Amino acid sequence: MTLDADIEQLFLEHVARLQVRLEQMSGGSSGLEEGSDAWLLLHMLTENDQQDRQALSERFEHAGRVLAEQDGRIESRLKCLQEYTNALIAECQVILQDNPKLLVEATKRS
Numbered sequence: 001m002t003l004d005a006d007i008e009q010l011f012l013e014h015v016a017r018l019q020v021r022l023e024q025m026s027g028g029s030s031g032l033e034e035g036s037d038a039w040l041l042l043h044m045l046t047e048n049d050q051q052d053r054q055a056l057s058e059r060f061e062h063a064g065r066v067l068a069e070q071d072g073r074i075e076s077r078l079k080c081l082q083e084y085t086n087a088l089i090a091e092c093q094v095i096l097q098d099n100p101k102l103l104v105e106a107t108k109r110s
Contacts, residue, residue, distance in 0.1 A: 037060070044060070
């Protein structure tokens with residue numbers, strides 16, 4: 001198995017844990033809202049198909065452009081994205097505490 005495959009498998013095995021952490025960060029209790037930044041980040045991490053990952057990335061970029069064009073809450077969005085990323089990294093640190101090499105690679109992906 002390649003390093004990328006190991007990381008993909010890791011994220012898939014722990015997707016429920018990562019989702020719960022993002023739900024806690026977003027204040028939701030009924031799951032992540034489809035299309036939300038937290039939902040998009042989680043699916044970008046766990047999606048294996050490159051075309052699907054590209055489509056998710058495009059949705060993410062589109063939402064950012066719309067906010068910027070509307071003088072929207074871009075600063076608050078960036079702050080939330082940083083918090084979600086930090087939470088995902090913290091979870092990866094716990095999950096991979098015994099595998100520092102994989103941890104480095106996983107945090108590069110997130």
